[in-house]
Amino acid sequence: MNKQRRWYHYLWLWSIIYFSLGLVNILFAWLGLISFCLPLILAIGGGNKLFCNRYCDRGQLLRVMGSQAGLSMRREMPEWMKGRAFRYGFMVFFFAMFFNIIYVSWLVASGIQGLNEAVTVLWSLQLPWSWSYSSGIEPWVAQFAFGLYSLMLTSEIIAIAAMLIYKPRSWCVFCPMGTLTQTICRARYVPTIK
Amino acid sequence: MGKLSPRHAVVDNNICVACGSCADICPMGAMEIVSGVFARPVEERCVGCGRCARECPASAIRVEVRS
Ligand code: SF4
């Protein structure tokens, strides 16, 4: 069976565009909210993981790099990484980090804390990123952008590392958005006899 | 539709994360994702080639002899 290429098969390009735009102007990082909202809208409204199955740029990028370009070593993931404890634990950790970004942005908005013009990779390494921010914008708006870009970049690095070592879409096994949307879909699921 | 192939893919619903990698790779278009919860092969289309099992990151698929 010949699979027809459709427009959404090229959405992996969005990953490259997104991270490139963030290099030029950090405010573009706000576009990362699409990757948070769209899967939830589809899961809550439609009871499906259509975002993962069709529209996710990251999932596609991992397939293109891992399967098509053959960059994946295709080892089996350790059992603990596939287990529920790790998947749900990582999801809670990830969303705690996301809410921390909102909290820090609020601190900046209320003048309690100053703007930190840096991108933090893997929750520890601070990279100076001030060139991509020009003053004149509300500092909290920029702070949220720096935070979201950091989170997106960190998860992209982990996803690519998992793709290189394990199977191409190994990140999808413990991806917080994937875990959350599957949990929502499972709660909505009514089995039908087939 | 002709007769069924001797082997077919079987998905463990408790392990499947519904990522859709199997559906993406299946040359027969035989994998469907059911309500965002798990993957299910369409028996009439699955030829038991095992490509989905090789791609599945969660190791949720086995290729078995049809019973
Ligand atoms: S599990 Fe995560 S990375 Fe994978 S396709 Fe779904 S949202 Fe994208």
Ligand code: SF4
């Ligand atoms: S590739 Fe594996 S985990 Fe992903 S949907 Fe198919 S069976 Fe489920």
Ligand code: SF4
């Ligand atoms: S065994 Fe082959 S034909 Fe059957 S679902 Fe998997 S990839 Fe498709």
